Amino acid sequence: xxxxxxxxxxxxxxxxxxxxxxxxxxxxxxxxxxxxxxxxxxxxxxxxxxxxxxxxxxxxxxxxxxxxxxxxxxxxxxxxxxxxxxxxxxxxxxxxxxxxxxxxxxxxxxxxxxxxxxxxxxxxxxxxxxxxxxxxxxxxxxxxxxxxxxxxxxxxxxxxxxxxxxxxxxxxxxxxxxxxxxxxxxxxxxxxxxxxxxxxxxxxxxxxxxxxxxxxxxxxxxxxxxxxxxxxxxxxxxxxxxxxxxxxxxxxxxxxxxxxxxxxxxxxxxxxxxxxxxxxxxxxxxxxxxxxxxxxxxxxxxxxxxxxxxxxxxxxxxxxxxxxxxxxxxxxxxxxxxxxxxxxxxxxxxxxxxxxxxxxxxxxxxxxxxxxxxxxxxxxxxxxxxxxxxxxxxxxxxxxxxxxxxxxxxxxxxxxxxxxxxxxxxxxxxxxxxxxxxxxxxxxxxxxxxxxxxxxxxxxxxxxxxxxxxxxxxxxxxxxxxxxxxxx
Amino acid sequence: xxxxxxxxxxxxxxxxxxxxxxxxxxxxxxxxxxxxxxxxxxxxxxxxxxxxxxxxxxxxxxxxxxxxxxxxxxxxxxxxxxxxxxxxxxxxxxxxxxxxxxxxxxxxxxxxxxxxxxxxxxxxxxxxxxxxxxxxxxxxxxxxxxxxxxxxxxxxxxxxxxxxxxxxxxxxxxxxxxxxxxxxxxxxxxxxxxxxxxxxxxxxxxxxxxxxxxxxxxxxxxxxxxxxxxxxxxxxxxxxxxxxxxxxxxxxxxxxxxxxxxxxxxxxxxxxxxxxxxxxxxxxxxxxxxxxxxxxxxxxxxxxxxxxxxxxxxxxxxxxxxxxxxxxxxxxxxxxxxxxxxxxxxxxxxxxxxxxxxxxxxxxxxxxxxxxxxxxxxxxxxxxxxxxxxxxxxxxxxxxxxxxxxxxxxxxxxxxxxxxxxxxxxxxxxxxxxxxxx
Numbered sequence: 036x037x038x039x040x041x042x043x044x045x046x047x048x049x050x051x052x053x054x055x056x057x058x059x060x061x062x063x064x065x066x067x068x069x070x071x072x073x074x075x076x077x078x079x080x081x082x083x084x085x086x087x088x089x090x091x092x093x094x095x096x097x098x099x100x101x102x103x104x105x106x107x108x109x110x111x112x113x114x115x116x117x118x119x120x121x122x123x124x125x126x127x128x129x130x131x132x133x134x135x136x137x138x139x140x141x142x143x144x145x146x147x148x149x150x151x152x153x154x155x156x157x158x159x160x161x162x163x164x165x166x167x168x169x170x171x172x173x174x175x176x177x178x179x180x181x182x183x184x185x186x187x188x189x190x191x192x193x194x195x196x197x198x199x200x201x202x203x204x205x206x207x208x209x210x211x212x213x214x215x216x217x218x219x220x221x222x223x224x225x226x227x228x229x230x231x232x233x234x235x236x237x238x239x240x241x242x243x244x245x246x247x248x249x250x251x252x253x254x255x256x257x258x259x260x261x262x263x264x265x266x267x268x269x270x271x272x273x274x275x276x277x278x279x280x281x282x283x284x285x286x287x288x289x290x291x292x293x294x295x296x297x298x299x300x301x302x303x304x305x306x307x308x309x310x311x312x313x314x315x316x317x318x319x320x321x322x323x324x325x326x327x328x329x330x331x332x333x334x335x336x337x338x339x340x341x342x343x344x345x346x347x348x349x350x351x352x353x354x355x356x357x358x359x360x361x362x363x364x365x366x367x368x369x370x371x372x373x374x375x376x377x378x379x380x381x382x383x384x385x386x387x388x389x390x391x392x393x394x395x396x397x398x399x400x401x402x403x404x405x406x407x408x409x410x411x412x413x414x415x416x417x418x419x420x421x422x423x424x425x426x427x428x429x430x431x432x433x434x435x436x437x438x439x440x441x442x443x444x445x446x447x448x449x450x451x452x453x454x455x456x457x458x459x460x461x462x463x464x465x466x467x468x469x470x471x472x473x474x475x476x477x478x479x480x481x482x483x484x485x486x487x488x489x490x491x492x493x494x495x496x497x498x499x500x501x502x503x504x505x506x507x508x509x510x511x512x513x514x515x516x517x518x519x520x521x522x523x
Numbered sequence: 524x525x526x527x528x529x530x531x532x533x534x535x536x537x538x539x540x541x542x543x544x545x546x547x548x549x550x551x552x553x554x555x556x557x558x559x560x561x562x563x564x565x566x567x568x569x570x571x572x573x574x575x576x577x578x579x580x581x582x583x584x585x586x587x588x589x590x591x592x593x594x595x596x597x598x599x600x601x602x603x604x605x606x607x608x609x610x611x612x613x614x615x616x617x618x619x620x621x622x623x624x625x626x627x628x629x630x631x632x633x634x635x636x637x638x639x640x641x642x643x644x645x646x647x648x649x650x651x652x653x654x655x656x657x658x659x660x661x662x663x664x665x666x667x668x669x670x671x672x673x674x675x676x677x678x679x680x681x682x683x684x685x686x687x688x689x690x691x692x693x694x695x696x697x698x699x700x701x702x703x704x705x706x707x708x709x710x711x712x713x714x715x716x717x718x719x720x721x722x723x724x725x726x727x728x729x730x731x732x733x734x735x736x737x738x739x740x741x742x743x744x745x746x747x748x749x750x751x752x753x754x755x756x757x758x759x760x761x762x763x764x765x766x767x768x769x770x771x772x773x774x775x776x777x778x779x780x781x782x783x784x785x786x787x788x789x790x791x792x793x794x795x796x797x798x799x800x801x802x803x804x805x806x807x808x809x810x811x812x813x814x815x816x817x818x819x820x821x822x823x824x825x826x827x828x829x830x831x832x833x834x835x836x837x838x839x840x841x842x843x844x845x846x847x848x849x850x851x852x853x854x855x856x857x858x859x860x861x862x863x864x865x866x867x868x869x870x871x872x873x874x875x876x877x878x879x880x881x882x883x884x885x886x887x888x889x890x891x892x893x894x895x896x897x898x899x900x901x902x903x904x905x906x907x908x909x910x911x912x913x914x915x916x917x918x919x920x921x922x923x924x925x926x927x928x929x930x931x932x933x934x935x936x937x938x939x940x941x942x943x944x945x946x947x948x949x950x951x952x953x954x955x956x957x958x959x960x961x
Contacts, residue, residue, distance in 0.1 A: 251874075252798070278798075279764075301724070320724040322724075323721070323727050324719075324757055326721075329721070353598050377550055377552075377595060409831045410831055411661065412831055413840075414640070414661050414672060416555065416556040448553050448554035448961040
């Protein structure tokens with residue numbers, strides 16, 4: 036029996052590309068829409084159907100008119116009130132069971148076609164489409180893949196579902212890290228905006244329980260938590276820049292809120308779960324002149340209340356402290372995943388040889404620090420050089436690589452104003468990164484995120500409203516469940 | 524092998540390195556600047572600084588846009604282009620802003636105003652690992668731009684060796700003179716050799732050697748040959764960041780006159796309260812002999828020398844300034860070869876989205892000629908601004924200079940010849956600014 040399993044797994048592993056090519060596309064029926072409140076309703080019924088059919092089609096999906104042999108049916112309605120319209124759609128499987136409903140809205144006829152595209156994106160994860168599944172990749176802690184678990188994974192989509200209601204937080208938060216492990220359903224988050232660190236606790240509602248402001252001229256670049264002293268309770272680490280000098284903070288997190296452990300630490304700080312294991316704190320000095328960073332990235336050592344940099348952490352040439360992680364490939368070799376300054380995702384080996392580079396932008400952050408370049412101000416664009424803090428990359432214990440992505444048409448040069456975001460999980464197959472799942476595209480900037488590995492939750496810090504001249508903006512913390520291979 | 528052959532080989536090697544970089548999908552990057560400035564002042568004649576005993580103050584407005592497009596083949600190879608569009612409200616003719624015709628500020632606009640600042644490739648050489656910039660590119664000296672800050676055609680390579688960084692460059696800023704029917708024989712060239720060494724996270728030291736060879740019959744630069752050696756440092760000491768520098772020049776001002784100048788100075792920025800205290804001082808050597816100027820520190824041109832850390836508006840041109848970038852010295856920091864002593868102090872800070880700075884500066888000539896008085900003046904200025912967005916700001920500034928005897932004495936012999944004006948009114952400037960960068 037074991038031998039049969041082995042053969043099955045081997046066949047699956049080596050024939051995934053063939054499987055991809057040979058998997059038959061699923062038929063989906065898109066019905067004519069019902070139209071209310073619009074002129075030329077008769078034409079619009081067919082137009083909407085055709086628009087959605089063409090946009091929902093993919094390698095896995097064929098939109099058909101007939102209901103014979105279809106895996107699912109999509110019905111929809113269009114309602115307009117003045118110029119505002121709403122398109123609502125429902126997905127049912129062949130047995131007539133409702134699989135989900137989605138809607139999009141628009142405020143003018145110009146929004147119609149983009150809205151149909153968005154609706155197709157939202158409906159696609161609801162469809163019971165069989166997608167080829169790649170075996171697990173991580174050498175350490177990986178989930179053994181059996182045909183049963185593969186089938187289970189096929190049946191379930193999406194894999195990340197919202198589990199909490201969103202609470203609007205006034206102001207634009209820029210970073211989030213998991214707090215202490217609390218009993219029961221209670222969760223604790225350490226979050227920060229540019230000026231203060233906050234402690235939030237969440238049961239049924241989200242409540243701010245403490246605040247710790249930094250110096251008036253200071254600007255928070257990043258917030259992280261790690262249990263550096265191994266006492267079982269993570270400390271909060273805040274990267275703060277004050278007039279071009281780093282004055283980072285170490286804070287104890289307790290019932291009262293925050294108690295400072297150390298101040299004016301001259302390091303950039305980042306907590307990262309290398310290989311998906313326990314989070315370690317790494318640090319790096321700031322550079323001078325044209326250099327943003329100085330020296331190696333090193334693990335941070337805590338002795339009493341004093342912090343120093345210890346063992347170096349090797350990074351590829353184009354990577355920086357904020358946006359990299361390690362994982363093992365199937366042969367147990369260490370690989371580095373990182374996002375470069377052009378927001379491209381890379382996989383590199385230990386010799387800094389690039390093994391793979393993504394075709395699309397990854398990451399994307401609006402948080403930055405400035406370096407004064409006043410000497411060349413007269414012939415350049417700006418007195419300051421802008422350096423953006425790239426998004427973190429997480430690796431789960433089973434080797435899955437989590438990469439966020441922000442996008443938006445208003446992001447040009449140093450003018451970054453992302454308006455859409457999602458988080459994608461990848462697995463390394465030895466030659467390229469393959470997507471395992473992604474969250475639904477969210478209409479807002481993803482400022483930061485973290486992973487609660489105990490609960491297997493993805494916690495996203497989003498900014499649905501930007502800060503403006505007359506607005507402080509708003510943030511939300513959204514928690515989504517990550518299903519393991521067994522659960523699929 | 525002479526310098527020119529070496530430069531040609533270096534360029535050829537650079538080009539070979541460039542084409543051996545694997546092709547990738549193009550990544551586009553855009554940056555830009557828009558700056559509006561409104562001036563009310565009494566010292567600017569539309570072209571340069573002009574003191575007057577009976578000035579007629581006027582209000583002028585101008586704008587500048589800079590657009591930068593970068594085409595990235597990959598992380599190791601990119602093309603950088605940078606353009607500029609300048610306009611005075613109401614218009615200005617005669618190529619004053621870098622174009623040959625009107626600047627489009629007149630009625631119905633519609634003029635050709637696009638200026639090219641930079642076009643160069645920037646790549647990491649696959650053979651040597653050096654970063655190479657080839658083409659029309661910006662370059663700044665290691666001395667706060669007192670010698671040269673300009674966009675120039677040339678090739679510049681830098682390479683890191685652990686904590687050390689070396690640079691080597693060649694720039695040509697004149698090849699307009701035909702010799703024997705050939706170009707490339709009577710040229711003005713700058714060769715640069717530099718090194719920086721990071722001693723620790725708080726200390727970087729640098730050394731540089733510049734060589735300028737002017738075979739043209741033109742007066743830019745105003746010398747035949749120049750060697751310049753110097754040292755600089757960037758030191759963090761407690762809350763202070765200090766950048767001292769010193770450089771010496773030797774060469775031939777003309778076929779019969781030597782050139783032996785020097786400069787020294789320091790710039791510091793110290794955290795204090797919610798802001799920073801800025802202090803800076805410079806000494807540019809001068810010569811009391813106005814004909815030979817043998818001991819004068821010499822810049823390439825006055826229009827390409829700056830000292831932005833002074834944070835002045837009138838004694839030294841401001842880093843904020845755009846099209847009408849000028850000082851009461853017409854940007855000649857050497858004051859016609861007399862040299863300059865300048866001391867400057869200020870405080871700058873932020874308060875939420877507000878930003879502010881206030882500065883005080885004094886300048887005098889390093890050497891006096893005949894009975895000229897050395898004092899140029901004392902300036903007071905302040906600026907308050909508000910950041911509407913991270914990259915959009917508005918500000919207002921006021922600057923006033925108390926002229927020294929060298930600039931406004933009623934006695935001709937007391938005045939600095941070529942700069943002072945009898946009984947000149949103290950100059951002032953009110954500046955309103957809107958700035959948007961991306």
